[in-house]
Amino acid sequence: MRVSNLSFRYRRQDPWVLSDVDLTLAPGDVVEIVGRNGAGKSTLLRLLAGLLTPVDGVIADRPRVVGYAPERFPAEQPFTVAGYLRHMAGIRRIDPRAVEIWAERLGMEHLLGHRLPDLSKGSAHKVGLAQALLCGPELLILDEPFAGLDAATRTELPVIIGEVAERGGTVVLSDHQGDLRGFSGLRRVEVGETTAREVAPGPDDPGEAEPAERVTILEVTVTASRARELAARLREEGHTVRMSEAEVAE
């Protein structure tokens, strides 16, 4: 995906938020957008997601399936969590049973029957994350995804991000709290003074000097009835687990 000479302002009389931005994002990239408050991080994320249109310049080769989780999920909607997520799955032609799988993964199965407007801030935020992840995004855009998350989900989210990247997806996110610092291979793009430029990884990042421990993929065949329990146990131990489509359909 290539961003060329991108410029954007919200209204004709407004100052430019971004001007002449060039950026290349490759499959498997995980890119953190950094910058001070008001620098234009959310604006750039919305442009990348295709929710805003550049005033000048182009965004080419955007992947087909885009998942976007906003900084603040609009919870004032007349749905239950399950109703909303199933509806989103329907729009995206996803097996609705994937809703339960993501709900479990994000620790929100107990919320499926709750009404969206009644959710706490953190729970509403999880619904925003779930709808972005449901579609199996090739481009995943997350605006402050760690904000307000409980400890278990804060630990799980980098694993999920790693899985999306591992299967060739591109992940772009803002992360004020620094939860992704130390993520191996993390690229960083700084937004400020209307420009966006690649900057070196922060001091906590392992970068190239300290390669991540070698990993291997182990395929395990297990009866469908035991799959979820085993997957949960392996995830608790910190492993990345991906289940086959057959299990999603169980």
Ligand SMILES: Nc1ncnc2c1ncn2[C@@H]1O[C@H](COP(=O)(O)OP(=O)(O)OP(=O)(O)O)[C@@H](O)[C@H]1O
């Ligand atoms: N809908 C909008 N209409 C007009 N101006 C906007 C709109 N949204 C954002 N802006 C302006 O665009 C600029 C960039 O805002 P943006 O939200 O992208 O910054 P940010 O880096 O994400 O900030 P923060 O770190 O506080 O979330 C700011 O000056 C903001 O006031």
